[in-house]
Amino acid sequence: MTQKILFRHCDPAGIVFYPRYFEMVNDAIEALFSDQIGWPFEHMHQTHAGPTVALEATFSAVSRHGDVLDMCVSVERLGKSSLQLRTEGWCDNQLRFTVVNTMVCIDANTKSTPWPKSVRKKLEQLMGPQE
Amino acid sequence: MTQKILFRHCDPAGIVFYPRYFEMVNDAIEALFSDQIGWPFEHMHQTHAGPTVALEATFSAVSRHGDVLDMCVSVERLGKSSLQLRTEGWCDNQLRFTVVNTMVCIDANTKSTPWPKSVRKKLEQLMGPQE
Amino acid sequence: MTQKILFRHCDPAGIVFYPRYFEMVNDAIEALFSDQIGWPFEHMHQTHAGPTVALEATFSAVSRHGDVLDMCVSVERLGKSSLQLRTEGWCDNQLRFTVVNTMVCIDANTKSTPWPKSVRKKLEQLMGPQE
Amino acid sequence: MTQKILFRHCDPAGIVFYPRYFEMVNDAIEALFSDQIGWPFEHMHQTHAGPTVALEATFSAVSRHGDVLDMCVSVERLGKSSLQLRTEGWCDNQLRFTVVNTMVCIDANTKSTPWPKSVRKKLEQLMGPQE
Numbered sequence: 001m002t003q004k005i006l007f008r009h010c011d012p013a014g015i016v017f018y019p020r021y022f023e024m025v026n027d028a029i030e031a032l033f034s035d036q037i038g039w040p041f042e043h044m045h046q047t048h049a050g051p052t053v054a055l056e057a058t059f060s061a062v063s064r065h066g067d068v069l070d071m072c073v074s075v076e077r078l079g080k081s082s083l084q085l086r087t088e089g090w091c092d093n094q095l096r097f098t099v100v101n102t103m104v105c106i107d108a109n110t111k112s113t114p115w116p117k118s119v120r121k122k123l124e125q126l127m128g129p130q131e
Numbered sequence: 132m133t134q135k136i137l138f139r140h141c142d143p144a145g146i147v148f149y150p151r152y153f154e155m156v157n158d159a160i161e162a163l164f165s166d167q168i169g170w171p172f173e174h175m176h177q178t179h180a181g182p183t184v185a186l187e188a189t190f191s192a193v194s195r196h197g198d199v200l201d202m203c204v205s206v207e208r209l210g211k212s213s214l215q216l217r218t219e220g221w222c223d224n225q226l227r228f229t230v231v232n233t234m235v236c237i238d239a240n241t242k243s244t245p246w247p248k249s250v251r252k253k254l255e256q257l258m259g260p261q262e
Numbered sequence: 263m264t265q266k267i268l269f270r271h272c273d274p275a276g277i278v279f280y281p282r283y284f285e286m287v288n289d290a291i292e293a294l295f296s297d298q299i300g301w302p303f304e305h306m307h308q309t310h311a312g313p314t315v316a317l318e319a320t321f322s323a324v325s326r327h328g329d330v331l332d333m334c335v336s337v338e339r340l341g342k343s344s345l346q347l348r349t350e351g352w353c354d355n356q357l358r359f360t361v362v363n364t365m366v367c368i369d370a371n372t373k374s375t376p377w378p379k380s381v382r383k384k385l386e387q388l389m390g391p392q393e
Numbered sequence: 394m395t396q397k398i399l400f401r402h403c404d405p406a407g408i409v410f411y412p413r414y415f416e417m418v419n420d421a422i423e424a425l426f427s428d429q430i431g432w433p434f435e436h437m438h439q440t441h442a443g444p445t446v447a448l449e450a451t452f453s454a455v456s457r458h459g460d461v462l463d464m465c466v467s468v469e470r471l472g473k474s475s476l477q478l479r480t481e482g483w484c485d486n487q488l489r490f491t492v493v494n495t496m497v498c499i500d501a502n503t504k505s506t507p508w509p510k511s512v513r514k515k516l517e518q519l520m521g522p523q524e
Contacts, residue, residue: 006288006289006292006303007142007143007148007288007292007303007307008142008148008150008285008288008289010142010143011138011139011141011142011143012138012141012142012143012144012145012196012438013143013438013442013444014143015444017138017139017419018415018419018444018445018448019139019412019413019415019416019419020412022411022412022415023270023412026268026269026270026410026411026412027268027270030268030269040328041268041269041327041328042326042327042328043328045269045327045405045406049406051406051408051411051452051455052411052452053451053452053453054449054450054451054452055411055448055449055450055452056447056448056449056450057447057448057449058446058447059444059445059446059447059448060446062444062503064304065143065303065304065307066302066303066304066305110455137419137420137423137434138419138423138434138438139416139419139420143307144307144311144313146313148288149284149288149313149314149317150281150282150284150285150288151281153280153281153284154281154401157279157280157281157399157400157401158399158401161399161400171459172399172400172458172459173400173457173458173459174459176274176275176400176458180275182275182277182280182321182324183280183321184320184321184322185318185319185320185321186280186317186318186319186321187316187317187318187319188316188317188318189315189316190313190314190315190316190317191315193313193372195435196434196435196438197433197434197435197436241324269404269405269410270404270410270412272404272405273400273401273403273404273405274400274403274404274405274406274407274458275405276405279400279401281401327405
């Protein structure tokens with residue numbers, strides 16, 4: 001997923017205001033669930049939800065208005081009902097940021113619940129072979 | 132309601148990015164319903180909603196980071212299930228913006244429905260005597 | 263330009279929170295300047311700016327999470343240093359919203375200034391033949 | 394600093410959308426610099442900036458529309474040109490979130506530079522006696 005840095009992302013210093021990065025990361029994760037996992041958020045939220053319970057971010061270089069970022073989401077760890085996703089933003093072979101989200105699958109009563117089987121299977125495929 | 136122009140409101144030109152004004156206006160209207168009308172949005176949304184169906188805005192002078200705006204919401208017109216609110220933003224005796232929102236009261240089935248009586252009464256008081 | 267309604271656009275009622283529409287409209291206008299007019303905002307803002315000074319919006323039908331909107335920007339009026347753009351959002355042949363922005367071209371001293379000739383020419387082409 | 398959870402903070406699940414937390418945290422840090430350190434962001438940004446370079450967040454309990462959060466910012470570590478701030482959000486004696494921001498003081502050329510002496514002194518006072 002590519003994301004051009006738009007006017008609305010930038011702060012008075014002309015660089016990305018970091019809460020906007022988390023909106024981009026959320027969009028990238030939403031696209032992953034929709035395009036690769038086959039469980040779009042708009043379906044998920046009819047019966048479940050996947051809130052972020054913890055997050056670590058490193059902003060290693062600034063991004064400016066007009067930069068085009070390549071965003072890459074990968075599965076870092078898959079638990080029974082938890083999931084750790086790493087999103088990296090790159091521009092011109094330079095790493096701009098890394099965000100690691102820990103999400104939990106919850107049901108309609110906000111209790112944690114295992115990922116549905118078909119979702120789990122896709123997530124495992126995305127992880128690739130583990131040794 | 133006063134609102135200081137914060138870092139997050141401003142764009143690369145150092146002035147308020149206009150979609151942020153609409154967040155401020157929404158906050159001011161939310162405060163009006165909570166503090167003066169006695170129907171906080173968090174209660175309203177259990178059974179009703181009040182979506183904005185039309186809006187007119189004029190940005191007459193720019194606002195910069197650090198400016199402190201006085202925001203004043205007044206009732207411009209009250210229909211059976213509609214409501215027109217005017218929000219003005221002032222700083223140092225200078226009008227910065229005017230936003231006129233037209234809202235409609237809807238029920239849980241998203242059909243328009245009359246404003247509850249107690250809400251209507253408060254809105255009428257806010258309008259003041261009409262000739 | 264198409265825009266899927268994402269999680270971050272929606273409010274507790276599950277529909278688009280209207281300030282988010284103005285971010286989408288700004289993105290669509292930014293894409294117009296970048297892709298069709300050849301004056302990307304990131305270049306424009308080195309010497310000029312194009313603030314919105316007035317705006318009218320009508321939200322004729324709600325949009326929900328997962329809807330895919332077609333957004334269409336057209337030139338409604340072109341003045342010496344002003345510009346009126348109409349952005350319509352459609353989904354399934356239903357008009358969801360219309361936003362008319364009035365922008366002004368300003369220079370580095372925030373004085374209004376004529377649109378650059380090459381920009382004016384492109385804007386005129388976009389207007390099509392006028393009778 | 395208290396912050397009521399407003400309509401605009403919440404997602405379709407009726408809870409705070411986590412990127413909005415970072416806007417609140419940024420507001421709280423901006424208030425700290427303005428009210429307690431005496432270096433408001435709007436002054437700082439004339440000659441310096443204080444970008445967040447890393448961040449860790451834990452969301453230990455959800456917050457809903459209408460909740461009133463007490464936000465408390467404390468100095469966790471003070472380096473020559475870096476600063477670690479911990480922001481906690483509490484409601485009804487329940488910890489809702491913890492965000493630890495690592496900021497760096499930079500000059501107009503985006504090079505890291507020591508905190509100004511008066512700022513450093515205030516930050517040390519906020520840390521309290523260290524053993």
